[in-house]
Amino acid sequence: MLKNWAPEERPEKEEIKERLKAASQKLYELQMKIKEHKLPVLVLFEGWGASGKGSSIGKVIKNIDPRFFKVATMSAPTEEELRRPFLYRYFKQIPEAGKFTFLDSGWMEQTCKDCLDGLKGEAYAKRIDSIKRFERQLTDNGYLVLKFFMEIDKEEQTRRMNALLDSKDTDWRVAEFDRWQNEHYKKCRKIFDKYLTDTNTSTAPWYIIDATDKKWAELQILETMVSNIEVAMQNSGHSTPLLQNVFPLVKMPKLSEIELEGKEISDEDYKAELKQLQKKLGELHNRLYRKRIPVIITYEGWDAAGKGGNIKRITEALDPRGFEVHPIASPEPHEKSRHYLWRFWTRLPKDGHIAIFDRTWYGRVMVERLEGFCSENDWKRAYNEMNEFEKELSDWGAVIIKFWVQIDKDTQLARFTDRQNNPEKQWKITDEDWRNREKWDAYEGAINEMLTKTSTVYAPWYILESVDKKYARIKALKIVIEQLEKALK
Amino acid sequence: MLKNWAPEERPEKEEIKERLKAASQKLYELQMKIKEHKLPVLVLFEGWGASGKGSSIGKVIKNIDPRFFKVATMSAPTEEELRRPFLYRYFKQIPEAGKFTFLDSGWMEQTCKDCLDGLKGEAYAKRIDSIKRFERQLTDNGYLVLKFFMEIDKEEQTRRMNALLDSKDTDWRVAEFDRWQNEHYKKCRKIFDKYLTDTNTSTAPWYIIDATDKKWAELQILETMVSNIEVAMQNSGHSTPLLQNVFPLVKMPKLSEIELEGKEISDEDYKAELKQLQKKLGELHNRLYRKRIPVIITYEGWDAAGKGGNIKRITEALDPRGFEVHPIASPEPHEKSRHYLWRFWTRLPKDGHIAIFDRTWYGRVMVERLEGFCSENDWKRAYNEMNEFEKELSDWGAVIIKFWVQIDKDTQLARFTDRQNNPEKQWKITDEDWRNREKWDAYEGAINEMLTKTSTVYAPWYILESVDKKYARIKALKIVIEQLEKALK
Numbered sequence A, B: 001m002l003k004n005w006a007p008e009e010r011p012e013k014e015e016i017k018e019r020l021k022a023a024s025q026k027l028y029e030l031q032m033k034i035k036e037h038k039l040p041v042l043v044l045f046e047g048w049g050a051s052g053k054g055s056s057i058g059k060v061i062k063n064i065d066p067r068f069f070k071v072a073t074m075s076a077p078t079e080e081e082l083r084r085p086f087l088y089r090y091f092k093q094i095p096e097a098g099k100f101t102f103l104d105s106g107w108m109e110q111t112c113k114d115c116l117d118g119l120k121g122e123a124y125a126k127r128i129d130s131i132k133r134f135e136r137q138l139t140d141n142g143y144l145v146l147k148f149f150m151e152i153d154k155e156e157q158t159r160r161m162n163a164l165l166d167s168k169d170t171d172w173r174v175a176e177f178d179r180w181q182n183e184h185y186k187k188c189r190k191i192f193d194k195y196l197t198d199t200n201t202s203t204a205p206w207y208i209i210d211a212t213d214k215k216w217a218e219l220q221i222l223e224t225m226v227s228n229i230e231v232a233m234q235n236s237g238h239s240t241p242l243l244q245n246v247f248p249l250v251k252m253p254k255l256s257e258i259e260l261e262g263k264e265i266s267d268e269d270y271k272a273e274l275k276q277l278q279k280k281l282g283e284l285h286n287r288l289y290r291k292r293i294p295v296i297i298t299y300e301g302w303d304a305a306g307k308g309g310n311i312k313r314i315t316e317a318l319d320p321r322g323f324e325v326h327p328i329a330s331p332e333p334h335e336k337s338r339h340y341l342w343r344f345w346t347r348l349p350k351d352g353h354i355a356i357f358d359r360t361w362y363g364r365v366m367v368e369r370l371e372g373f374c375s376e377n378d379w380k381r382a383y384n385e386m387n388e389f390e391k392e393l394s395d396w397g398a399v400i401i402k403f404w405v406q407i408d409k410d411t412q413l414a415r416f417t418d419r420q421n422n423p424e425k426q427w428k429i430t431d432e433d434w435r436n437r438e439k440w441d442a443y444e445g446a447i448n449e450m451l452t453k454t455s456t457v458y459a460p461w462y463i464l465e466s467v468d469k470k471y472a473r474i475k476a477l478k479i480v481i482e483q484l485e486k487a488l489k
Helices: A013-037 A053-061 A107-116 A121-140 A154-165 A176-183 A185-198 A214-235 A267-291 A307-315 A361-365 A376-396 A409-421 A431-438 A440-454 A469-488 B013-037 B053-061 B107-116 B121-140 B154-165 B176-183 B185-198 B214-234 B267-291 B307-315 B361-365 B376-396 B409-421 B431-438 B440-454 B469-488
Strands: A041-047 A069-073 A100-104 A144-151 A206-210 A295-301 A323-327 A354-358 A399-406 A461-465 B041-047 B069-073 B100-104 B144-151 B206-210 B295-301 B323-327 B354-358 B399-406 B461-465
Touching: A013 A214, A041 A053, A041 A107, A041 A214, A053 A069, A053 A100, A053 A144, A053 A214, A107 A121, A107 A185, A121 A144, A121 A376, A144 A214, A154 A176, A176 A185, A206 A214, A267 A307, A267 A469, A295 A307, A295 A469, A307 A323, A307 A354, A307 A399, A307 A469, A361 A376, A361 A440, A376 A399, A376 A440, A399 A469, A409 A431, A431 A440, A461 A469, B013 B214, B041 B053, B041 B107, B041 B214, B053 B069, B053 B100, B053 B144, B053 B214, B107 B121, B107 B185, B121 B144, B121 B376, B144 B214, B154 B176, B176 B185, B206 B214, B267 B307, B267 B469, B295 B307, B295 B469, B307 B323, B307 B354, B307 B399, B307 B469, B361 B376, B361 B440, B376 B399, B376 B440, B399 B469, B409 B431, B431 B440, B461 B469
Parallel strands: A041 A100, A041 A144, A069 A100, A144 A206, A295 A354, A295 A399, A323 A354, A399 A461, B041 B100, B041 B144, B069 B100, B144 B206, B295 B354, B295 B399, B323 B354, B399 B461
Antiparallel strands: none
16 A cells, blocks of 8 residues: 555544544634635545545535535546546536535546556556646646545445445445445455555645544544645745656747748639538548547637638538537636636537637737736746646547637738728727737747747647638648548548 | 657758757857756666667767766665665765766666566555655755656667677677666566656656667757756746645644653762663664664754763764764755755765764754745755655664754753853853854744654654753663664564
């Protein structure tokens, strides 16, 4: 078993009682401070069947105001969830700033079940990597992640199950998997131990709770929560050192090096090509659907570069039951109070579907960076976080196509002026657009850095030269078709 | 093989040449910045025999001024090194601030060799934990740790070895282990892969270098170094979030709760007990020596609390060939420019020996904290770092006994005044002692926090009430004897 954490010996009953009182009181006091510090706390309970995960959560939450916590019970994944990346249903559950989420089993139980069903080797290693990155992204972003493993031995488990099975009122509480576990205790033990060792990281370590005695288990949990919340509050507002890059990058040109002149197409050629390419894309969409390959197409670009029209030429070709377009504006309060990737995780397509993002997570290193909506450390860390996010999607099997729609400053001015002067287009132009335009140079610097640092071999950026919007549309269609054909091979 | 890092495909010869030139130039420029930023860089080369570890180091250092780097070649551990914790010989080699250390194989090769000799299960897991903590402590303290694994396949290894063996001038370069490795390539592959996966952490990830082509290998190394030095410089001066505590703690009293009155002993009893206890300790020392158990006894306490005399009563009982006393003053420049635990790592006893530290690493959370000799983040992080350090020593098999020598403020004043007025004792009192005395309350707070956070079950603190120095001496001897007897059981 995991050896880095050995709880002390169980104290006398009286001592447990006294310390329980103190720890409960302390946790009660801390909840307001958590609110003040905007600390999000994720508490994961894993462990043996009948070890008391649920009842432990029940006892802990008695010390917390119901407005400040949420309990999530993870039953078997739904059909909808199975068609998304493994972490999807867990990422969805992460708490808001200042609140607790308690999880009654989660990605550990699921992974160990998958191991029993044959998950191993490279696929297992990838899973572990995903989980470690998920937990680390949370702690890097100021989350406290507390992981408890409720430990009982085989005899104790048998005893508890029999007690539950003895009565018609309680026998439903013994799940079939619990029974199976008890019969194959040794086999499960081995898988649990390996998982605990493999995911015992410095920023989200495991706490093995001796759950043989219920009061003693409660005390270990409460005291661990209290002491770690105190540590986490010392870290609040703290920035996190940047990580070394481990993703192979594709060399990108600077924006100023992109030749825009001559990137044009005649109306006639455009019409002919568009028709032919859209037909091709429509066919590919059907094949993708049958092969259940997820596709993520993202658009970033200057204001008035022609993103909307470009997206339209893609979607025209697609079966409306198989795609979704997500226009991304500034985050709403419930989104802002979570990890910034949460609103993208929750918008991922099902496999076989296409999700098109009109603006994306890259807002973090453009507008959020330049307008000071996040800290310097936040956006500097984000390059790696987004590479990790996309690696997750790519490992899931997704095709990721990232477009930068490029125009020059003069073209933008002409289009802005045209919008301003044209009553039908006036809704498309705001004061903010003009303000952003004033910061062109700062944006250009940020965009260059973004393209350099996030064009990975598995999710590269593509430049769409869009002074002639038709040219850009044809180019986009060709790239999408090419990448989908590659994926379908 | 480790999958999170997949280098790009090997480019054309011409491109390699060009990029090599650029990367060399860049590294050359960066060395002065490293100096300015006081960044210490540890570069570890591991990999297959004949994969070109040594020659790669040779090429890299051509770009660096010889004053700024050191190359350490790790041959088989000496007898002296084998009698110390596994990490000892590696911790010794860590670079100074602003400099590089290149290691031609290190803790990976040694661990994999040990695996071939049967290291497995819990012992292997502990080793991995040690290594991960070692690397993380370095990166937490601002070190850049770059880990390269030089990858060639079996055929390439055979080809290279045969070429070397063909000539009398080069055949010495093929070590016996390399030959063995080639014959058992698959077995070694498995062990290497497991190690790489187990130690691939976010703050010190592995870079698998495709070493089939030498120029291409050099380019991968140089570019990885350059880009990661740039990341590390952005982190310089950056603080690191505190970690959750994973060590079981023993509850300690506050200093103000310690009863000092009545803790005394008559001269007669003292003499009798001292004689008997010292005799006992002397015997135990012999048994420890034969059983090769290392012992570490540390002293902290108020000025004039009686540490020196207390230590003397211990050492009087010991065989002088089997112990060493380390008086710890403020660090020298070459110590200050390394991880603050470096000067303690390098002073560890051999197994079977006793090391007594008169003041210790706990200076970090007392004088260094209160005088501002380190940053707030440094001392806040130190509690956990010291718990980890002592866990390392405890896992190695060491008995760790930590004394806090306690007196009250009046007793200190009386002793200071006595020293001042007594010409023979005047050397023992300095202006600094008086200045420290003025900060009594601040020290008391820091000491209480230290005792609370670092009294682990495997390395607890013991309080020595020392208003009557004789009482404290007898108590210390009794505790040492008791703990040694426990270890000898």
